[in-house]
Amino acid sequence: MSTFLTVLLVLAMLGVLGVLGMGVTTMIRGGNPRLSNKFMQSRVILQAVALLLLVLLMMLAGGR
Numbered sequence: 001m002s003t004f005l006t007v008l009l010v011l012a013m014l015g016v017l018g019v020l021g022m023g024v025t026t027m028i029r030g031g032n033p034r035l036s037n038k039f040m041q042s043r044v045i046l047q048a049v050a051l052l053l054l055v056l057l058m059m060l061a062g063g064r
Contacts, residue, residue: 005057012050019043
């Protein structure tokens with residue numbers, strides 16, 4: 001179970017990095033501000049998911 005959560009955590013963190021990069025690139029290029037805002041909102045949601053997974057992993061590790 002912890003291996004599965006670890007893989008999900010890594011995927012969530014990579015997702016945060018990818019969405020952050022896309023949002024920053026859109027802002028730098030002067031693209032659509034709404035699209036950049038959507039990227040940043042998605043980043044916040046992915047960060048919350050990553051934090052939740054991290055908390056679950058810590059709780060599992062503490063129970064051993």
